[in-house]
Amino acid sequence: MKGQIAALCALFTVGMATPGWTADIAAGEATAKAVCAACHGANGISVADTIPNLAGQKEKYLIAQLKAFRAETRKNAMMNAIAEQVDEADIANVAAFFSSLPGAAQSAEKSKPLDNLVSTRMGFPADFATGFTHYTTINFEGRKQVRKYYANKAAVAAARDGKQMPDGSVLLVEVFKAKLDGAGKPVTGADGFYVADGLAAYTAMEKQPGWGADFPEILRNGDWHYAVFKADKSRRPGVNQATCLACHKPLVDDSYVFSLKALQEVARK
Ligand code: HEC
Ligand code: HEC
Known part of the structure; x- marks a missing residue:
């Protein structure tokens, strides 16, 4: 109960600090770790040279890019397919999460891809x-x-x-x-x-x-x-x-x- 009240107070405080729309960073983190991390890294430092880092990026820029991918005014087959499946709230939440993270210390820094996505069960077909x-x-x-x-x-x-x-x-x-x-x-x-x-x-x-x-x-x-x-x-x-x-x-x-x-x-x- 005490914890719930504290959590509610925290919510209201955040709400008051930024009037209007309040992003849910914890929800953004959950989506980021399950999905976006596969390419952008759980810490927002990407897994490959061909994929941009998101850590420390400006929140409004991230939101604008995700909306552009969703509308396909910015074209990239992978990001178009992903952005199509997220709503306004998801976009605001993941953008708030990634922008809250510290950026990469060096441009060469890379995250490891997620184990579940790297482990394929497919073997070369014997026939x-x-x-x-x-x-x-x-x-x-x-x-x-x-x-x-x-x-x-x-x-x-x-x-x-x-x-x-x-x-x-x-x-x-x-x-x-x-x-x-x-x-x-x-x-x-x-x-x-x-x-x-x-x-x-x-x-x-x-x-x-x-x-x-x-x-x-x-x-x-x-x-x-x-x-x-x-x-x-x-x-x-x-x-x-x-x-x-x-x-x-x-x-x-x-x-x-x-x-x-x-x-x-x-x-x-
Ligand atoms: C399969 C790999 C993959 C996954 C998963 C993925 N992305 Fe991306 N993302 C990319 C690639 C590749 C680009 C670069 C696209 C381009 O060249 O335009 C990109 C670009 C972006 C950009 C634009 C960055 C910039 O600097 O302009 C944003 C924002 C973004 N992704 C957010 C997300 C979010 C949020 C998720 C999770 C919901 C996600 N991505 C999941 C591969 C991925
Ligand atoms: C940029 C988008 C893109 C990515 C990323 C991609 N594919 Fe495809 N894939 C295609 C397209 C388009 C075709 C149809 C013809 C072609 O270009 O080969 C295709 C065809 C295939 C086919 C033949 C069956 C079919 O769907 O027509 C296989 C098998 C395949 N891809 C495997 C893979 C594997 C494995 C990976 C990841 C390592 C991968 N693809 C990544 C776009 C993609």
Whole structure:
């Protein structure tokens, strides 16, 4: 009881200090630690050079950016998908939390990604050589790569029937370096695709019962986990699934699969 009264008094005091809207820093901290921390760090110091720090940033700036991501006037596939799922109160709360933190002492400082998002349950599919269907190929001009997309039997059957991908579905992408000409441009073969010159990696996703419970709701893609494998099929360690999950998240109606149409076309042939 005493504690409750003290808490109430504290609330009123904060309310009086800043008239009008009062952000709830504790609620902001909870969202930040479960979701934003995966990329921006629990202390607001980000986990990668490609992700901005939020610690000590101006509160109004953070609010404005989150609203811009939500309205998609500022474009970033991951942040657009995340901001779409937070309301005005969430935005005010996380902004208050991150702006209350001390900024990084050095620009090279980095946080560790969250364990639950780095630990994937997916292993390289043992039946890749025999059980998968190649359904599309895409040239990546900027990255000088050509990628080949494959699906296992469960995924092909669901695509043929226009159903959501069931448990046991696996999609796997072979990422090849493109062969380059004397000017460093990819060489295109007779089929219109870049000529492959060595396997760089595999990117992959697999759905199994209960796997999605490892992730917070804002990032969760049903029961999918993601993984990257090296050319020797061993798992590339430390891959932050938060990035995969955030980008694929808006595709809930397509089983989180971008290339679903191409897969359906091949499955129905
Ligand atoms: C999957 C990784 C990921 C997660 C999770 C994530 N962010 Fe981000 N965030 C990014 C990236 C990447 C950028 C840089 C976007 C760009 O280049 O425009 C960014 C940018 C931002 C910015 C703009 C910063 C600036 O300096 O302009 C804000 C604010 C922000 N995020 C807030 C959040 C909040 C709040 C959460 C949690 C609700 C969150 N983010 C979760 C990856 C993430
Ligand atoms: C910036 C957004 C973005 C991020 C981040 C991202 N993906 Fe994707 N992913 C795509 C798009 C778009 C496609 C469709 C074709 C393509 O570009 O390869 C795709 C396709 C795929 C596919 C083939 C099935 C499908 O959905 O079409 C797999 C497997 C895949 N991604 C795995 C991953 C993994 C693993 C990660 C994280 C390491 C990841 N993706 C991160 C956007 C993203």
